[in-house]
Amino acid sequence: MSRTVFVAGNPEYGIASAIAQRWPKAEFASRSNGFDLTTDQGRHEFAEKSLGYDVVIFCSALWRFNQSVLVEQVWRTWSEKGKKGRLICLGSTADVGARASNWMYPVEKKSLRSLCQNLCWCATKGNGIGVTYLSMGYVQTPKTEEKHPGKKKLSTAYVVDLLDWVISQPPGLNVNSLSIDPVQEAPETPHQ
Template identity: 35%
Template sequence: MADRMRNGTGAPVTLVTGGSSGIGLEAVRRLLEAGHMVAMTGRDEKKLAAAVEELEAGEHVLALPGDAADWAAVSHAVAETVRVFGRLDNAVANAGFAVPGSVETADPDDMRAMVLTNVLGPTLLVKAALPELRRTQGRIVLVGSVAGFKNTAGNLYSVTKWAVTALAENTRMLVTGEGVGVTLLAPGRVLTPFWDDRPGGAAAAGPMLTPDQIADAIVWAVSQPEGVDVNTLVIRPIGQPN
């Protein structure tokens, strides 16, 4: 019971996967600024701890190390969020990554890891979070990609994001009658470490959004009034044609 007193003010509680860097970290930061209590997950425990230290949010933030594609870790993250903060109002499935190469050239083990993180990961979060979100009439945000709407030759990352696009709609159909909202957020090019291994890096790719701009969209999505469900947000930088 003492842990639950962290949220004695009744602030909204949000869980963000992949919260230790990039869009995830900025989403945590923006949510904290908006008055949320935030639980954040990440595979790298040291990196996650460093992110929490950087945020300087005290008992308003909870670090939960674990793999987004591991059911035990995901279900524990949801349970621990509720134990510590007393409830769960929003679940943000942000964890994901891309591997270099195409379906022809990429390493099969790398491809497997990407599919598990990008597709199974958000699915597991939906499964784990839904019982709590039904209680709070909460919201799910799935971070997809423009790549989930536009095909690219041989791009398995794009395939995984098409799967997230489908997951968002079939989850919405499953839970909208129970008062749970579902938003697919599909960014275009965003200036994150995603580009570090690409030829020429971010500079060669073209105009970029910043992680905080996507984080602002996440906060906006979960801040909609009761009865309003924003289902799909596609956000590109001006100058990105595809």
């Protein structure tokens, strides 16, 4: 891959680790190397630095809607500077439906999905910033293994294959969204 890649994520964990293995020249920003993407200053520094790259991948575990705020800030910075390239946001299939719960994770992912859908429309109007929302079910990470030991999971290498496919699309084509779930074993008593 000849495009330059900047990643919001820790290169020693999960999907970001698989990205680092696939693309050793990719650069990363997370708390592990001094970027606090939950602050205005950290997001501003990230957005400014992102101008030097062709592709930005958002796979950091940010809560309190900080991932959506970061994506919007990068998109706005690129738009104001006339920068062209691709933004790829990793979401979750937990973003669909409603639950009787105060768990914010699915609500935050719905916010990210909605923002990406809006920004995708800007891409199709010719602003030069491709935006993709990639939602996945369970992915093999230490935390997911601990929380969901019996579930089938996507490998991080497979997720990077999907990222590579999105990045390799020709100019003039935007992959708006892609949703992938590993198929689980059927329950003994299926719901009717």
